[in-house]
Amino acid sequence: VTVYLDHAATTPMRPEAVEAMVALLSERFGNPSGSHAVAREANKSLEEARDIVAACLGARPGEVVFTGGGTEADNLAILGVHALRPGAVVCTAIEHHAVLHACAAVDGRVAPVLPSGVVDLDRLADLLGPDVTVVSVMLANNEVGTVEPLDDVARLVRERAPRAVLHTDAVQAFPWLDVASLAATADLVAVSAHKFGGPKGVGALVVRDGVKVAPIIHGGGQERDRRSGTHNVAGIAAMAAAMQATVADREATVARVAPLRDRLADGLLAAVPDSAETGDRATKVAGNCHLSFAGVESEALLVLLDGDGICASAGSACTSGALEPSHVLTAMGLPRRRALGSLRLSLGTTTSAADVDAALAAVPAAVARLREGEGG
Ligand SMILES: Cc1ncc(COP(=O)(O)O)c(C=O)c1O
Numbered sequence: 001v002t003v004y005l006d007h008a009a010t011t012p013m014r015p016e017a018v019e020a021m022v023a024l025l026s027e028r029f030g031n032p033s034g035s036h037a038v039a040r041e042a043n044k045s046l047e048e049a050r051d052i053v054a055a056c057l058g059a060r061p062g063e064v065v066f067t068g069g070g071t072e073a074d075n076l077a078i079l080g081v082h083a084l085r086p087g088a089v090v091c092t093a094i095e096h097h098a099v100l101h102a103c104a105a106v107d108g109r110v111a112p113v114l115p116s117g118v119v120d121l122d123r124l125a126d127l128l129g130p131d132v133t134v135v136s137v138m139l140a141n142n143e144v145g146t147v148e149p150l151d152d153v154a155r156l157v158r159e160r161a162p163r164a165v166l167h168t169d170a171v172q173a174f175p176w177l178d179v180a181s182l183a184a185t186a187d188l189v190a191v192s193a194h195k196f197g198g199p200k201g202v203g204a205l206v207v208r209d210g211v212k213v214a215p216i217i218h219g220g221g222q223e224r225d226r227r228s229g230t231h232n233v234a235g236i237a238a239m240a241a242a243m244q245a246t247v248a249d250r251e252a253t254v255a256r257v258a259p260l261r262d263r264l265a266d267g268l269l270a271a272v273p274d275s276a277e278t279g280d281r282a283t284k285v286a287g288n289c290h291l292s293f294a295g296v297e298s299e300a301l302l303v304l305l306d307g308d309g310i311c312a313s314a315g316s317a318c319t320s321g322a323l324e325p326s327h328v329l330t331a332m333g334l335p336r337r338r339a340l341g342s343l344r345l346s347l348g349t350t351t352s353a354a355d356v357d358a359a360l361a362a363v364p365a366a367v368a369r370l371r372e373g374e375g376g
Helices: 015-025 037-057 070-084 097-105 121-127 150-160 233-271 298-307 327-331 353-375
Strands: 064-067 088-092 109-111 132-136 165-169 188-192 203-207 275-277 288-293 317-319 322-324 342-346
Touching: 015 233, 037 064, 037 203, 037 233, 064 070, 070 088, 070 097, 070 132, 070 165, 070 188, 070 203, 088 097, 088 121, 097 109, 097 165, 109 121, 121 150, 132 150, 150 165, 233 275, 233 288, 233 353, 298 342, 298 353
Parallel strands: 088 109, 088 132, 132 165, 165 188
Antiparallel strands: 064 203, 188 203, 275 288, 288 342, 317 322
């Protein structure tokens, strides 16, 4: 049996989303930019999806720009605004690479975070000024699940960088948090369908009325000239269905999954010597269990867990043959020894108590095996 504990990487599609997608891939296949009956049908589906996505994100339909995923939405936000308002760009050190690298492409400034993973508001304030035109702070982090204090950030930005627009990457937040209200202060909000039961390669960027973005993809002028290219109507409709389902059962999911996560994290901390939890659980999304085990290499641990049928992930990425700790854990000040032994178990709507039991049995045994190997 496969125990899937990698929902932060991607989620299984919700049945509602599959159903919506299949209908548009088959009978309602039209190009929504056309004007005949078949095109109009597709356009109707597209605009219905836009209404749903807008409502779920607390936006107006005209503020929703459909994109080819979260990465594109983040790039459109940062580069699209920067192109029209050249100036300094600021993001936090724990952003997803979609934001971090887009900021780096325009020589952005990086605000440090506290050991908890929460942005250091004092240091952020120091980086803000009248020259700043874009500030990007994620709503929830993908590795450690930390929720960022967006209202405090917005207050600082309005006060110290009055020319700046505030972008938030809400890709990991959407499954767990009421993004419509928590991101209400942001000018731009990015989401990605495959993190909440929709298909991969579809996302959206909310661009509030009055905020202008230059397109990063040029062509036929779809999405009111903000994102060209024939719409992925099936994917967009599936995203809307997944969004609606997510919003409908989000509270119940959080109430069910948070105790499972707590049992998993507490159980592993108790069973594995020299283990630690990353971040402060009180400020993490319900599905995130992130731990570190001193003296263990994440990659080796993942291989053993995979052998036991457990799909998990680590913060570390293997670049050029050398194991490097993730930029998130480094920014949080985790010692290298710990950062290299990190494990992310991310729960979701399909996670069961049996999945947690399986991980509680497999992880301590795998860590012990690796440590024995090292000792002998
Ligand atoms: C926080 C965050 N932002 C952006 C992305 C990128 O989204 P996508 O996979 O749709 O390109 C991800 C996905 O891993 C993410 O976790």
